[in-house]
Amino acid sequence: MAKLAIHHYIDVMTEGQSQGIEELFSSDFCQRVQGLKYPNHSRSELISFLKKQSGEKMNCQTTLQIIDECAHYMIAKVIMKFESFTKTDLITLINEDGNWKVIASIHTYQ
Template identity: 50%
Template sequence: GAKATKANVNLSTADFALEHYVAVTTAGESAGVEQLFAADFNQKIQTTNALSNSRSEVVKSFKKQKGEKLNCTVSTDILEESADYMIAKVTLKFEDFTKTDLVTLERVGNDWKVSKSINSYK
């Protein structure tokens, strides 16, 4: 069979990395998932019992969602940006609820990585 090659996704700017993160989280994009998340990535979900997911759990779950597109409208706002750091608010509006994802991206060498994600639901 064909040997799976590690997709090389362009993460050279914070905007590219954020765009790719949105594609991974909402459109079932699975290329470059490993590259996208920083080694110390952590995801927190603000619910009645705050949940926390490790990098490996998140990567595994996004790989499982390959090809699945979420039925929602997506908007992104850059809240803060510097040469090595960006905080963005990604809002997913579904029919019955809204998910807000505060995403922290950091420059790691020549690439940008997602280092933190905090989700809340309304």
């Protein structure tokens, strides 16, 4: 089930999918972007942004690497290669009463 949640996350971020978006992110979700000029984003800010991007597909190649996984959490690395830069997301998911949710995301850009 954790793998379904991480694939849903990838579809939301790269394919503009917005169905089930509220259920994907935990209530205390936080998105951090590495670098001094980038602010952190709350769950509500990210969901609002992603709903506005509904249907927008990113022109990137995506790879997924599961870093650690057990019955209660998963840490995954999602790499999105665009033409002129690469975005890497380090994602943490937790199992909340049988439902997998993204609790944190840290982005870096190269």
